[in-house]
Each structure stands twice: as C-alpha cells, then as structure tokens.
Amino acid sequence: MNSVEQRINFLKEEINKHNHNYYVLDLPTISDFDFDQLLQELIHLETQYPHLQTPDSPTQRVGGEVIKQFETVSHIFPMLSLGNTYSNEELIEFDKRIKGLVSQDVEYVCELKYDGVAISLIYENGQLLRAVTRGDGVQGDVVTQNIKTIKSIPLKLMGDYPSFFEVRGEVILPHKKFDQLNLEKEEIGEQPFANPRNAASGSLKLQDPAEVAKRGLDCRLYLLLGDDLKSETQYDAIRNLTSWGFKTPEIIEKYSTITGVLQFIEKWNTEREKLPFDIDGIVIKVNSFAQQTQLGATAKSPRWAIAYKFKAKRVLTPLISVDYQVGRTGVVTPVANLKPVKLAGTIVKRASLHNRDVMENLDLHEHDFVYVEKGGEIIPKIVGVEVSQRDIFASKIQFIELCPECGSTLINKEGEAGTFCPNESHCPPQIKGKLEHFISRKAMNIDSLGEGKIDVLFQNQLVDNVADLYDLSYEKLIGLEKKLINETDGSEKTISFQDKTVQNILNGIDQSKNIPFDRVLFALGIRFVGETTAKKLANHFQNINNLSNATFEELIQVEDVGEKVAQSICNYFLQPENLEIIVRLQNAHLRFEADEQSKKVIADLLNGASIVVSGVFSIPRDQLKTMVEQYGGKNVSSISKQTQFLIAGDNMGPEKRKKAEKLSIPIISEQDFYNMIQQG
Ligand code: IVH
Numbered sequence: 001m002n003s004v005e006q007r008i009n010f011l012k013e014e015i016n017k018h019n020h021n022y023y024v025l026d027l028p029t030i031s032d033f034d035f036d037q038l039l040q041e042l043i044h045l046e047t048q049y050p051h052l053q054t055p056d057s058p059t060q061r062v063g064g065e066v067i068k069q070f071e072t073v074s075h076i077f078p079m080l081s082l083g084n085t086y087s088n089e090e091l092i093e094f095d096k097r098i099k100g101l102v103s104q105d106v107e108y109v110c111e112l113k114y115d116g117v118a119i120s121l122i123y124e125n126g127q128l129l130r131a132v133t134r135g136d137g138v139q140g141d142v143v144t145q146n147i148k149t150i151k152s153i154p155l156k157l158m159g160d161y162p163s164f165f166e167v168r169g170e171v172i173l174p175h176k177k178f179d180q181l182n183l184e185k186e187e188i189g190e191q192p193f194a195n196p197r198n199a200a201s202g203s204l205k206l207q208d209p210a211e212v213a214k215r216g217l218d219c220r221l222y223l224l225l226g227d228d229l230k231s232e233t234q235y236d237a238i239r240n241l242t243s244w245g246f247k248t249p250e251i252i253e254k255y256s257t258i259t260g261v262l263q264f265i266e267k268w269n270t271e272r273e274k275l276p277f278d279i280d281g282i283v284i285k286v287n288s289f290a291q292q293t294q295l296g297a298t299a300k301s302p303r304w305a306i307a308y309k310f311k312a313k314r315v316l317t318p319l320i321s322v323d324y325q326v327g328r329t330g331v332v333t334p335v336a337n338l339k340p341v342k343l344a345g346t347i348v349k350r351a352s353l354h355n356r357d358v359m360e361n362l363d364l365h366e367h368d369f370v371y372v373e374k375g376g377e378i379i380p381k382i383v384g385v386e387v388s389q390r391d392i393f394a395s396k397i398q399f400i401e402l403c404p405e406c407g408s409t410l411i412n413k414e415g416e417a418g419t420f421c422p423n424e425s426h427c428p429p430q431i432k433g434k435l436e437h438f439i440s441r442k443a444m445n446i447d448s449l450g451e452g453k454i455d456v457l458f459q460n461q462l463v464d465n466v467a468d469l470y471d472l473s474y475e476k477l478i479g480l481e482k483k484l485i486n487e488t489d490g491s492e493k494t495i496s497f498q499d500k501t502v503q504n505i506l507n508g509i510d511q512s513k514n515i516p517f518d519r520v521l522f523a524l525g526i527r528f529v530g531e532t533t534a535k536k537l538a539n540h541f542q543n544i545n546n547l548s549n550a551t552f553e554e555l556i557q558v559e560d561v562g563e564k565v566a567q568s569i570c571n572y573f574l575q576p577e578n579l580e581i582i583v584r585l586q587n588a589h590l591r592f593e594a595d596e597q598s599k600k601v602i603a604d605l606l607n608g609a610s611i612v613v614s615g616v617f618s619i620p621r622d623q624l625k626t627m628v629e630q631y632g633g634k635n636v637s638s639i640s641k642q643t644q645f646l647i648a649g650d651n652m653g654p655e656k657r658k659k660a661e662k663l664s665i666p667i668i669s670e671q672d673f674y675n676m677i678q679q680g
Pocket of ligand 1: 079283
C-alpha cells in the first residue's frame with residue numbers, strides 16, 4: 001500500500017470514528033473546524049486519485065445522482081407488520097397465548113415503537129450494500145443513495161460482524177428538525193408536513209440525495225436477520241448491533257412477567273411527551289430467538305411480537321370562536337379558539353383547523369363541543385364534534401369570503417389545498433412576511449432588524465415593500481416608538497429608537513448590498529424558490545435580466561426546476577410591481593449578477609451549449625459538471641430539442657438514451673468530452 005492509500009485509509013477511519021461518536025453516541029470528540037479539515041483533505045485526495053475512492057468512504061454520503069425513478073427489488077425475507085393492541089386485557093391474552101405455545105419460561109423485551117418509516121439495510125463484508133423501503137412488504141424501493149446521507153447509518157462496520165446480514169429499523173425525523181423543515185417550507189409558500197412521520201417518508205422519496213442530507217433524518221435499528229447472527233436473543237442482537245456501529249433503541253428492558261411489561265407501558269405512556277421524537281406505542285418481543293422460531297408467523301405478522309399502541313389523548317371542550325390567520329404567502333388558516341383544557345401535559349387554548357376542506361368536513365356549528373386530540377402530531381387537532389350536545393338553534397360556521405386583514409375576496413388556487421388572499425403587495429401580513437423573509441439570516445441577513453422593528457416601520461408607514469428599506473434614513477428612524485405589551489398583566493411600555501439602534505439598522509441595510517446574487521434572489525420571496533433553487537437559477541442565468549426574460553421552457557431546463565416552480569417564476573416577473581421593486585433594488589446597488597468567481601470560465605469552447613451529464617464517471621459527476629461550466633457549457637437536467645449533446649457514463653438510465661436517440665442528440669463518452677475540450 002502506498003502512502004497516499006495509507007493516508008486515505010487513515011482519514012476514512014478517523015472521520016468514521018468522529019461521525020459515530022457524534023451521530024450515534026451523541027458524544028462529540030472533535031471540533032467542527034477540525035472535522036471539516038479532515039473531510040476536505042479526503043475529498044482532495046480522492047479527487048486526485050479517483051481509483052482510490054470506495055463506496056464506503058464518508059465522502060460518498062452525499063453526491064449521488066438525482067434519481068428519477070427508484071428501482072424496485074424483492075425483500076430477502078418479507079417485511080411483515082405487527083399485531084396491534086390498545087388494551088391491557090389483550091396484552092394479557094397475548095402472554096397466555098405465548099405461554100400455551102412454548103414449554104419453557106418466556107422472557108419479554110420491551111422497546112419503544114418509533115413512529116417513522118421502516119427500512120431494510122443489507123450489509124456485506126461490513127459495507128452497506130443496499131437500503132430498501134418496506135413497499136408492499138414483498139417488494140420495496142431501493143433508496144440507498146438517500147439512506148447514505150443519514151449520518152447515524154454506518155457505511156462501514158466495526159468489530160466482529162457477520163459477513164452477510166440484514167438489519168431493519170425505522171428512519172425518524174426528530175421534532176427539532178421537523179419544526180425547522182416546516183418553517184422553511186412555509187417560508188417559500190409550500191404546504192408544511194402534517195407530522196414527522198410524513199416528513200421522514202417524503203424525505204426518503206426525494207430525488208436529490210443532496211436535499212435529503214439537509215433534512216436531518218435519524219434512525220433506530222432493531223431487528224437482525226440472516227443465517228449467522230452471532231446472537232441468541234433479541235437483547236444480545238441489539239447489543240451486538242450497537243457494537244458494530246449501529247444506532248439502536250436507547251430504551252430496552254427485559255421482563256419475565258407481563259406485569260413488568262404493563263408497568264413499562266404505563267411509564268412510557270407519560271414519559272413519551274419528553275422524548276425529542278415521536279413514538280406511537282411499545283413493541284413487546286419474545287427475547288429468545290429459539291422461541292421466536294418455535295412460535296413462527298402468520299401470513300401477516302410474527303406470533304412472537306405485538307405492538308401496544310398508545311391511544312391518542314383526547315378531550316371534549318367547547319368551541320369559542322374561529323379566527324383566520326393570513327400567512328406570508330397569503331394562505332388563510334382557520335384556527336379554533338377553545339375553552340382552555342388540559343391535554344397530554346399542556347393546556348390547549350387553540351387548535352388549527354388546517355384549511356377550508358378540513359373545516360367543512362367537521363361541519364362546525366356555533367358553541368359546538370369539539371373533541372381535541374394530540375396524537376403523532378405536535379399541534380393538537382380537532383377530530384370531531386359531539387353532535388348530541390349541539391344547540392338546535394346554532395348556525396353553521398361558514399368559512400370567510402373576504403380577507404380579514406385587507407378585505408380582498410379570497411381565492412382557491414387550482415391544485416392547491418389552501419384558500420388565499422390574492423392581494424400580495426398590499427395585504428399587511430403578506431407585506432410584513434415578505435419583509436421578514438427578506439431580512440432573514442439565509443437571505444439578506446440584516447440582523448439589526450427583526451420582526452418587532454419591521455412592525456414598527458410598517459406601522460409608521462415607512463416600509464411597504466422590500467425596496468423601501470433602502471430609502472430609510474437616520475432622520476426617518478430616530479425617535480420612532482415601539483409599544484411593548486406585557487403578556488401576563490397586559491401593561492404597556494414604550495421604547496423609542498435611539499442613536500445606536502438607528503446606526504445599527506442603517507449599517508445592516510448597507511452591508512446587505514454585498515450579499516451575493518443567489519441570496520438576493522432567494523430573498524425576493526418568489527413562491528417555491530428556496531435557497532437551493534435560487535442558487536441553481538443564479539448559476540444558470542447569471543443575472544436578473546436573463547432570468548426575468550427566461551421562458552417557461554427555458555426555466556424547466558434548470559436542474560430542480562419543475563413546472564410548478566417555473567410557473568411561479570413566470571408569474572412573478574409578469575407583475576409590474578415586482579419589476580419596479582427590482583429596478584429600485586438595482587438602483588440601491590444590490591447584487592443582481594453572479595460573482596466573477598462563480599462564472600470562472602476557463603475557455604468559452606462550448607459556447608453556451610446545453611449539455612446533459614448522466615451516469616457514473618471516473619470522477620465525481622459534480623466535478624464533470626463544473627468542467628462543463630468552466631468551458632462555457634450549461635448543465636441541464638433533462639433532454640429536449642435544445643440539448644446539444646449528452647455525456648453518458650456507466651449505468652445511465654435507458655429512458656435518457658432512448659429520448660436522446662429519438663431526438664437525434666449526439667451521445668458522447670467521458671473521453672470524447674475530454675478530447676473535445678482539449679482540441680478546442
Ligand atoms: S419489530 C415483524 N421494533 O412498527 C415486524 N418494529 O407496526 C417486526 N416499529 O413495521 C418489527 N418501532 O416499522 C419493531 N422497536 C420496534 C419498532 C418497530 C417501530 C415499526 C416497524 C414495524 C411497525 C409494525
């Protein structure tokens with residue numbers, strides 16, 4: 001082994017060790033900076049020596065190709081589900097049934113029932129070979145690239161593991177990441193996920209592994225399958241899985257009586273409220289593998305395990321009124337005000353009614369008694385009405401027709417669930433929402449302004465849109481007053497903008513003029529244009545003129561831009577008010593052109609040609625794409641009449657080839673491409 005190879009192996013081991021300490025054991029052993037140094041060095045060496053790059057390298061967690069369609073495969077062992085129960089009596093029945101079927105003493109293992117998405121992982125010689133979703137239990141989708149982005153899933157194992165085995169578990173999204181994700185979704189006007197389970201499942205189905213990596217998914221692995229498991233019991237299997245580097249159930253207890261099991265259930269029915277992720281019950285398993293085999297399975301589920309599901313906590317309380325909130329993107333959300341009531345450890349006063357359809361289906365009447373439930377979701381929801389307690393003279397509550405903030409007639413957009421206020425530029429919460437998004441950290445990062453100060457500026461009619469921020473002056477700001485209301489006693493206090501505050505605000509605004517084009521684009525708040533899409537648009541079009549003149553067809557050529565996003569961009573630039581704001585921002589010297597650095601064209605040999613790069617190459621695909629740009633070409637994601645040529649690598653999808661052949665678009669190899677840029 002030469003010294004480069006040795007160094008690469010050393011770096012891989014170091015990085016894997018630190019990843020394991022941080023993501024599996026939750027015990028960080030290195031600073032972010034030092035970790036990044038190691039990773040950068042590894043990336044650098046692997047780029048220089050591509051033949052030394054292996055699939056289990058920590059650099060391979062992100063970087064897989066955008067997946068248009070997931071391959072379907074059969075599971076080695078079918079993925080069964082579990083029998084369910086909600087009652088202690090049925091659990092006692094389960095215990096009796098087991099004891100009647102096995103002659104020796106039985107020991108049970110209790111684990112939390114993680115509320116996520118089931119996953120099957122295959123490991124061969126200590127390397128992750130394949131990750132497959134449950135699917136219909138017999139066949140599932142191959143999602144290896146996406147699963148590799150989850151840092152708590154080992155790509156390479158430690159210790160004395162079997163040479164070939166399957167491990168199953170659950171992919172979960174912790175509450176913190178779920179809240180963050182939904183906030184980001186709302187920021188760009190997308191419908192938030194209803195609960196962490198849906199968010200986890202949606203994330204695994206994303207086509208771009210780089211996007212999955214940002215979601216912050218986690219996992220717990222709890223089932224070992226194969227011929228040589230090196231374990232006799234479920235408890236040992238979990239211990240072994242942990243020692244091989246897997247993240248396993250943190251709570252696991254053995255009981256020799258069903259009473260012990262019932263106590264465990266009771267305890268976690270309350271304690272679950274404190275966990276940083278969702279569970280929806282407890283799984284009870286017979287500990288001994290020999291007894292599990294003896295008990296076997298029915299067509300649907302094993303006889304040796306059962307899931308005790310927690311009942312969603314529910315209370316009945318009177319409805320006081322319905323309010324309507326208008327969000328940044330104009331979505332109108334009905335919210336129920338309730339007589340305060342205790343539910344799962346918290347006092348509930350309000351519950352979301354989601355949208356017009358949900359509210360209609362509940363058929364709410366004035367002063368109805370409603371059932372409020374807290375299940376998998378964090379926000380309580382109204383699940384029904386106690387009709388027997390309805391006043392016969394009560395009238396039905398109708399969803400509003402006019403915006404409660406600005407009086408505009410509300411609309412329902414085709415293909416979207418929500419009801420909207422169309423008055424984008426003049427409806428107060430939409431104006432304030434746009435301003436708040438504009439100044440936020442990932443956009444223009446004007447941290448000397450915040451929600452409160454924006455409110456003051458708006459109240460004083462100093463800002464109506466984002467361009468107005470750049471017309472603010474010392475004279476306009478000094479002495480402005482802000483009222484603070486004490487939440488507990490309702491008393492009011494006034495504070496006024498002093499010299500230092502005003503200087504800070506003006507400095508912050510001034511510094512925002514250096515923010516790069518892609519972030520300015522994100523800051524504009526075009527619906528569905530998130531951070532990543534803004535980057536891709538900025539790279540592709542280089543400046544605002546090219547972007548605003550782009551046709552729908554040109555827009556959908558950009559990676560990540562689908563029809564919905566393209567339509568939204570077209571609509572944005574069709575509105576004269578938006579164009580006027582952009583002109584004013586340009587006059588204020590904001591950056592509407594990509595950096596010199598991001599252009600960095602070595603030679604314009606490819607002359608703006610649209611090129612599709614697809615498949616696996618001797619160098620990482622992103623590097624090849626960078627070369628396309630450096631030689632003056634444009635990367636596009638799908639083949640169309642406008643595509644000049646297709647650079648085909650190994651394992652390219654057959655659909656792409658067919659389409660290129662049909663449109664007579666030249667298909668060239670990686671080597672052809674190198675020859676082409678050298679000859680030029
Ligand atoms: S063991 C034969 N253990 O619950 C299935 N499952 O309703 C054996 N789940 O499909 C599964 N936490 O997706 C097991 N600690 C745990 C679990 C768990 C969550 C999920 C799993 C399973 C479903 C059954």
